[in-house]
Amino acid sequence: MKYISLAHGNGGVLMRELIEDVFARILGDLLLDIESDATTLPMQGISGELMFTTDGFTVDPLEFPGGNIGSLAVHGTVNDLAVSGATPHFISLNAFIEEGLSFEQLERIITALGVAARHAGIRIAAGDTKVVRRGEGSGIYLATTGIGSRPSDVQLGTRQIRDGDCILVSGPVGDHGIAVMLARQQFGLHGDLQSDAATVLPLTRALLTFDGLRFMRDPTRGGLATVLHEIFRSTGFGIRVQARQIPVRDPVKIVCEMLGYDPMYLACEGRVVVVIDAAQANDALTSLQALELGEQAAIIGRISARDRHVVLETELGGERVLEELEDDPLPRIC
Amino acid sequence: MKYISLAHGNGGVLMRELIEDVFARILGDLLLDIESDATTLPMQGISGELMFTTDGFTVDPLEFPGGNIGSLAVHGTVNDLAVSGATPHFISLNAFIEEGLSFEQLERIITALGVAARHAGIRIAAGDTKVVRRGEGSGIYLATTGIGSRPSDVQLGTRQIRDGDCILVSGPVGDHGIAVMLARQQFGLHGDLQSDAATVLPLTRALLTFDGLRFMRDPTRGGLATVLHEIFRSTGFGIRVQARQIPVRDPVKIVCEMLGYDPMYLACEGRVVVVIDAAQANDALTSLQALELGEQAAIIGRISARDRHVVLETELGGERVLEELEDDPLPRIC
Numbered sequence: 258m259k260y261i262s263l264a265h266g267n268g269g270v271l272m273r274e275l276i277e278d279v280f281a282r283i284l285g286d287l288l289l290d291i292e293s294d295a296t297t298l299p300m301q302g303i304s305g306e307l308m309f310t311t312d313g314f315t316v317d318p319l320e321f322p323g324g325n326i327g328s329l330a331v332h333g334t335v336n337d338l339a340v341s342g343a344t345p346h347f348i349s350l351n352a353f354i355e356e357g358l359s360f361e362q363l364e365r366i367i368t369a370l371g372v373a374a375r376h377a378g379i380r381i382a383a384g385d386t387k388v389v390r391r392g393e394g395s396g397i398y399l400a401t402t403g404i405g406s407r408p409s410d411v412q413l414g415t416r417q418i419r420d421g422d423c424i425l426v427s428g429p430v431g432d433h434g435i436a437v438m439l440a441r442q443q444f445g446l447h448g449d450l451q452s453d454a455a456t457v458l459p460l461t462r463a464l465l466t467f468d469g470l471r472f473m474r475d476p477t478r479g480g481l482a483t484v485l486h487e488i489f490r491s492t493g494f495g496i497r498v499q500a501r502q503i504p505v506r507d508p509v510k511i512v513c514e515m516l517g518y519d520p521m522y523l524a525c526e527g528r529v530v531v532v533i534d535a536a537q538a539n540d541a542l543t544s545l546q547a548l549e550l551g552e553q554a555a556i557i558g559r560i561s562a563r564d565r566h567v568v569l570e571t572e573l574g575g576e577r578v579l580e581e582l583e584d585d586p587l588p589r590i591c
Numbered sequence: 592m593k594y595i596s597l598a599h600g601n602g603g604v605l606m607r608e609l610i611e612d613v614f615a616r617i618l619g620d621l622l623l624d625i626e627s628d629a630t631t632l633p634m635q636g637i638s639g640e641l642m643f644t645t646d647g648f649t650v651d652p653l654e655f656p657g658g659n660i661g662s663l664a665v666h667g668t669v670n671d672l673a674v675s676g677a678t679p680h681f682i683s684l685n686a687f688i689e690e691g692l693s694f695e696q697l698e699r700i701i702t703a704l705g706v707a708a709r710h711a712g713i714r715i716a717a718g719d720t721k722v723v724r725r726g727e728g729s730g731i732y733l734a735t736t737g738i739g740s741r742p743s744d745v746q747l748g749t750r751q752i753r754d755g756d757c758i759l760v761s762g763p764v765g766d767h768g769i770a771v772m773l774a775r776q777q778f779g780l781h782g783d784l785q786s787d788a789a790t791v792l793p794l795t796r797a798l799l800t801f802d803g804l805r806f807m808r809d810p811t812r813g814g815l816a817t818v819l820h821e822i823f824r825s826t827g828f829g830i831r832v833q834a835r836q837i838p839v840r841d842p843v844k845i846v847c848e849m850l851g852y853d854p855m856y857l858a859c860e861g862r863v864v865v866v867i868d869a870a871q872a873n874d875a876l877t878s879l880q881a882l883e884l885g886e887q888a889a890i891i892g893r894i895s896a897r898d899r900h901v902v903l904e905t906e907l908g909g910e911r912v913l914e915e916l917e918d919d920p921l922p923r924i925c
Contacts, residue, residue, distance in 0.1 A: 268812030269916030293748070294808060295644035295675035295739065310629035311683035311717040311736065341629035349645035351685070351734035383645040383736065389923075395727045400685035402645065402717065402736035405629065414627070474628060479602030582603030589723075 259360040266354070266388025279360065280384060283367045287374050289347075289382040296382050298347055303406050310337040311402040317589040319366065319396045321440035323433075323452030324526075326399055327370030329591060332454050332526055333477065334403040335377040339461040340473040340529055342413045343405030348374065349383035350401055355394030366397065377456045379403070395589075415491035417471040420562040423538035424496070425531040427460050427545055427554045428453065429504040430481050434523030434587050435512050444516065450508045455527030460551055463544040469534025470541070476530050477591055479582045482521040484530045485567045486581045488560070495564025498579075501572045502557045521569070522582050524590045532560065593694040600688070600722025613694065614718060617701045621708050623681075623716040630716050632681055637740050644671040645736040651923040653700065653730045655774035657767075657786030658860075660733055661704030663925060666788050666860055667811065668737035669711040673795040674807040674863055676747045677739030682708065683717035684735055689728030700731065711790045713737070729923075749825035751805040754896040757872035758830070759865040761794050761879055761888045762787065763838040764815050768857030768921050769846050778850065784842045789861030794885055797878045803868025804875070810864050811925055813916045816855040818864045819901045820915045822894070829898025832913075835906045836891045855903070856916050858924045866894065 264271045281288060290296040312333045319326045331348065338345040350370070354363065374381060382404075436452040457475060464470050476484045481503070485496050505513075505520045513520050527550065533541050538556055545551030561568070567579040598605045615622060624630040646667045653660045665682065672679040684704070688697065708715060716738075770786040791809060798804050810818045815837070819830050839847075839854045847854050861884065867875050872890055879885030895902070901913040 263922050264918055266812075267916060267918070267922060268817050269918075271917070272812075293675065294671040295642040295677060295737070298641040298643050300641060307632040307634060308629040309632050309681065309683065309716045309738070311685055311719050313685040313687055313719045313721040313734070315687065315721045315723050337628040341627065343629060347643065349643065349736040351645055351647040351736075353647055353649065353687070353732055353734075382643045385645050385647045385734075387647040387649045387732075389649055389729065389732070393727055393729050395723065398687055398721075398723070398732065400647070400687075400719075400734035402683040402685075403629075404643070404738075477602070478600075478606075483602050582601060583605070584598055584601070584603075588597050588601060 261354050261356055261358045261388060263356050263388050266386060275386065279363055279367055283364065284371045284381055287371055287381050289380055298382060303346060305406040305408045308338055308341055308343040308405045308407055310334060312337060314399045314591060315395065315589055316437060316591055317395055318440050321437045321452055322449055323436055324454040325366050325369050326397060327366035328373040329454050329526060330399040330401045331370055331373035331377060332456050333591065334401040335379060335456045335458065336475045338403050338405035339458045340475050341407065342411040342465055343407040345377055345379045345403050345405040347382040347404040348379050348401050350381055351399065352386045353394050353398040354386060354388050355396050356388055356391040358396050377458060413470065413472055415472055415488055418488065418492050418532050418560055420494055420560055421535050422471055422532050422560040423535045423556050424498060424558045425533065425538065425542060425554060425556050426481065426503065427529040427551045429506045429553055430525055430528060431505060431509040431520035431523030433526040434590050435509045437590050438587055446512065448508055453525050453527040455550055457527060457529050459548050460529050460545060463548060464531060464541060467533060467537045467541050469537040472532040474530050476525050476528055478524055480522040480524055481530060482579050483582055485579065489567050494560045494562045496558060496567045497561040497564050498558030499570045502555050504553045504555050521579060523587065526591060595688050595690055595692045595722055597690050597722050600720060609720065613697055613701055617698065618705045618715055621705055621715050623714055632716060637680060639740045639742045642672055642675050642677040642739045642741055644668060646671060648733040648925060649729065649923055650771060650925055651729055652774050655771045655786055656783055657770055658788040659700050659703050660731060661700035662707040663788055663860060664733040664735045665704055665707035665711060666790050667925065668735040669713060669790045669792065670809045672737050672739035673792045674809050675741065676745040676799055677741040679711055679713045679737050679739040681716040681738045682713050682735050684715055685733065686720045687728055687732040688720060688722050689730050690722055690725040692730050711792060747806055749806055749822055752822065752826050752866050752894055754828055754894055755869050756805055756866050756894040757869045757890050758832060758892045759867065759872065759876060759888060759890050760815065760837065761863040761885045763840045763887055764810065764859055764862060765839060765843040765854035765857035767860040768924050769843045771924050772921055780846065782842055787859050787861035789884055791861060791863050793882050794863050794879060797882060798865060798875060801867060801871045801875050803871040806866040808864050810859050810862055812858055814856040814858055815864060816913050817916055819913065823901050828894045828896045830892065830901045831895040831898050832892030833904045836889050838887045838889050855913060857921065860925060
């Protein structure tokens, strides 16, 4: 088996081979140009506002049921553009590769990255690799930066949110967090729960047809609770959600009960939290449920100006304030 | 003293404080928007082709005479756009921060990054931070992706190169490589050689006024020799350079002689290698020498179709083939 050495990062012949034999061979026509210092973006047919986003990925382990760090990096950046109402077009890819990573694993990661990119309709317009010493880098870190476009009449953001708006989530929360945690095989726990990692573009496209759509966000690090806190902080409106409306898969519930995690704080990588005019919430729900990725979508609560907190109505009929995340339940999840 | 903990990367309250107290406080109005998933790029007044580039930075040590990893990350990406003939406008910033890095050092790095960004006239349009476990990450890694624009009539690239064209370098080579190496204080060596790290925009702007300009590149990893090999591989034309014309500072020469390095392969971070119509080479040289960063610019050789290699004429009057870099003389230099 072949492994990455420090010489694969030095700008010389081995680095050129790494780029050609792995990145160029696998990604093929997805790559715009890997020779130049900078690439001209083919902007023909692209109109509207240009949108820009970036993300870093350090997931441990690198591979888990439902994906790996390569697919995750594409989904993460595509989803940040999607929830902003944009269509993604181009992405840049930075890889920090640890000396000793096997070519076999690197190829699986780059293959999944290519599949995700093709699926989302984006091209890789710039790339760079660095090799770091054995022990640093945890296999591979990726950073991706995306460019998309959206029609200039799309108005989304917390500023659009009004009292009484409904809050939806597009599917069960916490699958990604628990799937990655189980893949670590700590605590003697095993399981085949799949990560929800996916591009949310089909969901956001369906939602963009509603003129009462106010805000979309993908609940990654910090989970659903963190998105609700962002809305609360930014609007000043309280939030009231019902625990029994929030979809959580049984394996996620079970692991959370065993280990004392709260699914509200667990990362998702293929879900959308939506704020929408209450008058359109049911129609939006129906649209989401008609899509494969949205079958278990649910209306989970409302913007509630008279509440001064993020309030969770518990399954037993009580209520409690959902605090902002302070300590990390599951680090290195994305 | 305050240090980065894993909780600074978890999407919760400590991470928000890190973003607000360090990144937002220091970078201020350079930051377009740090709250959204994706930012709208303000494209008013920007015309021509859009150019895109990305780079990762893993320099060890993080700080060295003449710069640190923060200024390096901005210069690297700005320079990739500059040598493509573009004006840089926006940059994204990814930071992989190691648990245990002091806030003090992080602030010095982000301060230098901000100074370099202001100097180059770019704004930071997207950012992300991840915290990795102690021992993984070597303090901090950065990845930056840049967007620039260039007039659509600019034609630069190896395809423009013709037999007989002159090759220039804008200043002494290898300063960055040796400055970083000395900062490691290995081999009992010390010195105050400054890195050449700088934005090369003033140089490329001056060169773009020449219609005989064919190609520009900044010789980073792999140094001048690697740029010459790229030209050779891409054009099929041989190259002939004169060792005594290539500017190398005395401290760089001395360290190279002591340790067996070859300055031709050492990284620069503020130099440009230029290929230009021989008829305009002297005027271009005069233009470069009129600039502070180009005072020691020199014509170092020619494109030479009848040579089948990259040929170096030595100071003693002989000649040798300059091989492609195989093993890394100085890893982790940028």
